[in-house]
Amino acid sequence: MNGEFANKKKINIGIIGCGGIAQNHAFSISLLENNARKIWKWKESGQKIKPVLYALADIEKEKVEAFAQHFPAKKIYSGANAGYDLINDPEIDAVFILVPTAYHLEYVLKAAEMGKHIFLEKPAAFSSKDIQKMIDARDKHQVVLQVGLVMRSTSPIYYLKKLLSDNKEKWGSLTNIIYRDSQQKPYTNDPTHPSTWRRDKNIAHAGVLFEHDIHDLDGMISLFGEVDEVYAKIKNFAGYEGIEDSVAALITFKNGVTFSMNCMWNDLNIDCRNYEIFFEKAKVRIIADGRDEKLAQIFVQYLDEPEYEIEMKTMDEYFFKKIGMPHVKAEIPGPYYAEDLRFIKAIVENNIESEIKAEYGKYVHEVIEAIYHSNEIGEVIKFVEGKF
Helix, strand or coil: CCCCCCCCCCEEEEEECCCHHHHHHHHHHHHHHHCHHHHCCHHHHCCCCCEEEEEEEECCHHHHHHHHHHCCCCEEEECCCHHHHHHHCCCCCEEEECCCHHHHHHHHHHHHHCCCEEEEECCCCCCHHHHHHHHHHHHHHCCCEEEECHHHHCHHHHHHHHHHHHCHHHHCCEEEEEEEEEEECCCCCCCCCCCCHHHCHHHHCCCHHHHHHHHHHHHHHHHHCCEEEEEEEEECCCCCCCCCCEEEEEEEECCCCEEEEEEEEECCCCEEEEEEEEECCEEEEEEEECCCCCCEEEEEEECCCCCEEECHHHHHHHHHHHCCCCCCCCCCCCCHHHHHHHHHHHHHCCCCCCCCCHHHHHHHHHHHHHHHHHHHHCCCEECECCEC
16 A cells, blocks of 8 residues: 555445444445535645445345345346456455355455455454464455454444543542343344344354454453453253353453453343443443443443443443544444444554454454363463463
């Protein structure tokens, strides 16, 4: 890359995989396109940057055509080779790889080879070694590679870091973090998750921790840094080989913070994360309900004072200021808009590492591998020099 996007009017984007998550990204890309004049300050900067949803691809013709009814694109690819046809399209500048995990590696390597910038949904790959192959391809071909770790583009996570810093002396030592997540099984082909692939080990690799709570573990890593040790018990109640639906893990960070995780897939009509962060003199409570308009709420209690809620507007304003775009407003609640904005921002700024480095995806994967290994051997796993 040599600054070819500096004054380019359009960044043509192709989406590979037209499933449920693609709707979130297509909607966000459409909003970024419609608000491009304000976001990239055309008049002031002279940079008429405009991301465009240019192409769609899916192996199922009916699926991609139905998707295009809601999110029109200039080009549509279908059939067994649809994703590669899109990647080979010379008009495409960037691709969103939104297919099941088993197919990520080959798409990423091919897209990088063709000079396409890459947004890759999590989990990035089946192994940290495969993620390193992706990173090597990024460096070789000088393309942006951003993994969809949404917590790193969530305004409450950014604001929580500020709260911890601002109140370090007042609140006292951070003692424990208790986390509980309950999600309705995402592989029953219901309206919320209209697919079944997440129950197939050959396609999904693993279950609730790997596919869902990877976000929350990565969010804690973004706040507290490297992991010191892990211990876990993992269970399978649904009976799908290798697809766990219950994880209880105890994670200690190198700074001494202890984080306990309870992750569950079940048949309840629930999609809700709960955090309780305890200090000597205070408590922070976070509720992230995937089926609520607010999505995330932060409540703070200090000693005997009444608990109060942090306004989402306050957190959003702080977030956009921290990423260097204070003039941008959150068009929709949730992190997809923000992470897609940051992906385009990395392309515009020729920042191949992106603010959401692919290395983050590799590290959280290594921690998850350690958690699974702890369950296998029934012992605490210790990290030494970042490895276990």
